[in-house]
Amino acid sequence: MKLNQLTYLLVAIVIVAILIYTLSETGDTPQKYIEEIQKERTQKDKDFKSNENISPLTPEDRTKFETLNYFPPDIHYKIEADLEVLNEDSVINMLTTTGEKQKYVRYAYAHFSLAGQKLRLTVYKSMERLTKGMLFLPFKDQTNGKETYExxxxxxVKNTNGSTIIIDFNKAYNPYCAYNEAYSCPITPKENDLPVSILAGEKNYKK
Structure with a gap:
């Protein structure tokens, strides 16, 4: 083996070793990640079935409910996005499914790549239902009205106050109005309509 080939081989071995070590140290190995997602989904199914304080289902639907429908967990849909925080607070009235309006601040743009495309989503802060350290990310994609809720x-999304955020599409969930029309849910703004299919997270609810 030539010296250059040996050098390249050693460099490759070192890189692989570093990646394995990093994954094992953070605990975010693909298998562990999938197990965590499955555990969260199992708990959500239990809550939808039995916890009337959490479940959006009607009492009649809860008696027949077994499980929500999901895409298989895929760690490639857990994405680190560059965060472009908007300097000026822009308050918008987001229309809901019942015709009401809810106030949100357009907090930042999240820039990321997926399916070979550079994409952008707007991240919002609720002015009415403030959850400490969390941001609201509604989105649409090419699966809506087919595999997923129309x-x-x-x-x-966790607000890190840094230059990046993690967008985990495996944790994408349906608004409560997908299960019960009595709920009033924000309608995704046009600016968050993605031109790709997000084959992750919750699918359409079927009774």
Whole structure:
């Protein structure tokens, strides 16, 4: 083996070793990640079935409920996005499914790449339902009205106050109005309509 080939081989071995060590140290290995997602989904199914204080289902629907429908967990849909915080607070009235309006601040743009495309989503802060350290990310994609709820899905994003955030599409969930029309849910703004299919998170609810 030539010296250059040996050098490249050693460098490759070192890089692989570093990656394995990093994954094992953070605990975010693909298998562990999948197990965590499955555990969260199992708990949510239990809550939807039995916890009347959390479940959006009607009492009749809870008696027949077994499980929500999901895409298989895929760690490639857990994405680090560059965060462009907007300097000026821009308050918008987000229309809801019942015709009401809820106040949100357009907090930042999240820039990321997926399916070979550079994409952007707007991240919001609720002015009415403040959850400490969390941001609101509604989005639509090419699966809406087919595999997923036609009005879009939501993700809760942790506000790190840094230059990046983690967007985990495996945790995308349906608004409560997908299960019960009595709920009033924000309609995803047009600026968060993605031109790609997000094959992750919750699918359509089927009774």
């Amino acid at each position: 009005a879009g899905r939501y993700i809760e």
